[in-house]
Amino acid sequence: MMRKPDPTAVKGGINGGGSSSNTNKLRKGLWSPEEDDKLINYMLTNGQGCWSDVARNAGLQRCGKSCRLRWINYLRPDLKRGAFSPQEEEVIVHLHSILGNRWSQIAARLPGRTDNEIKNFWNSTIKKRLKNLSSTPSPNASDSSNSEPNKKDVMAAAGFMSSMQEQGINFPMYMDLSSTSSTSNSSLQSMVLNQTCNSLAPVLEHDLNMFGSAAAGYFNPAAASCVTQVGVNSDNFYGENEIFGSVDNGVEREIYVPPLENIGENLKTENTYDRNINNPFNIISSSNHNIKTENLAGGGAAVGNIWLGEELKVGEWDLEDLMKLDVSSLPFLDFQS
DNA sequence: AAGGGACACAACCGCAATTTG
DNA sequence: TCAAATTGCGGTTGTGTCCCT
Known part of the structure; x- marks a missing residue:
């Protein structure tokens, strides 16, 4: 053609x-x-x-x-042809905001799609849309009272950060939101962080809810901190068939690192994750892999590290939550057709 | 109807990492 | 241990098609 x-x-x-x-x-x-x-x-x-x-x-x-x-x-016979669905688009934006231009890793989360396909889609469609959005800010964008940030926000945040990176402006690997005052002299940083938090919140919440547990996460950009609450059955929260994480006596949580491959050398070298395709969450059983413990009592702890695309340390939080998500398991994505 | 710009996307290129002998 | 071969990835290019003027 x-x-x-x-x-x-x-x-x-x-x-x-x-x-x-x-x-x-x-x-x-x-x-x-x-x-x-x-x-x-x-x-x-x-x-x-x-x-x-x-x-x-x-x-x-x-x-x-x-x-x-x-x-x-x-x-390849298992390729899914045709236009990207809005859901796939959302996942791509979501993952790109986390992974950057790691197309192969993004593609790994979208069964039937290739890195080349996603890369082309991003460069030809999404990037352009983000550019337009950033040049014509949404009237709602400044409305912090809006409790339902939309996809535009996600895309705008991702696009903004992406464009900044393209201009050689790199953000720290980790930004401690708890120390990011809204009156910081870096208004740019605040803007990015607030927008990012706003934007990712619904994604996170939506995705967590997909697992059918009472898990819910939210960011609190107004307080310049990120809070994640995980309410779960009793001790565990689950994917469809797999234990996704656990709460130990309501105090500590063990996180199983998903198969996001090659996310920084730390993760790569520390984890001997199971590549078994039947283990979608690549559950790590070694005691060495109690990734992050989090005090969940008392309404949740404020944690303020946000990963912006280069390296993910085992033991960090927040956007790491996003990384836990095996989007291929999300029921709203139609990977079969 | 013609011209031209924008778009979509297959394929190439160059490089780095990994494997092999 | 090392060099060559292979593999994998991300960036870029080239061109058919669409759409607007």
């Missing part, structure tokens, strides 16, 4: 300019239906192996890298 396959588009290999010893000329450009068929048939018959072998054995005049890309982004 885009570029027509160009049978004359033949070049050398793409890796580092290609190897001069390669006498086979490798095709580039759009894939023809015939090439697709070859690749599909090969993959379905032989499964995935070394991609250069795939290219060779499938009789494709493509480099392995090209085959891999084509398979992953277009031919």
